Amino acid sequence: MEVLVAVAIMAIIALSIMSLFTGSLLLNTSTTQNTKALYYAQEKMEEFKSMSFGEVKKLLPDSPLLEELIQDSSKFSRISEIELIDEELLKITVRVCWDNNEVKLVTLKTKR
Numbered sequence: 001m002e003v004l005v006a007v008a009i010m011a012i013i014a015l016s017i018m019s020l021f022t023g024s025l026l027l028n029t030s031t032t033q034n035t036k037a038l039y040y041a042q043e044k045m046e047e048f049k050s051m052s053f054g055e056v057k058k059l060l061p062d063s064p065l066l067e068e069l070i071q072d073s074s075k076f077s078r079i080s081e082i083e084l085i086d087e088e089l090l091k092i093t094v095r096v097c098w099d100n101n102e103v104k105l106v107t108l109k110t111k112r
Contacts, residue, residue: 036076074098
């Protein structure tokens with residue numbers, strides 16, 4: 001009888017540890033996806049920062065710019081929006097979306 005109780009207790013402990021392991025794997029996958037999305041957003045933002053005000057302003061008619069990015073069976077959508085605040089100020093927003101999640105970066109670019 002004692003052996004049966006000990007086996008039952010060990011089974012409960014083992015199941016608890018297994019559920020923690022599964023949860024940590026899911027969290028790790030989610031963090032990896034978030035890191036990739038942040039990288040894609042930062043990559044595009046750096047591209048805009050390296051351009052002159054005039055070059056970015058020329059992209060206004062094409063805004064929003066949509067790109068589909070696929071890596072390791074993960075699909076991301078990168079949306080870049082350029083908004084003219086006034087003649088010397090642009091607002092640049094880069095969003096990366098995947099599986100009902102989103103990373104968003106915003107910056108301002110001046111003419112000077």
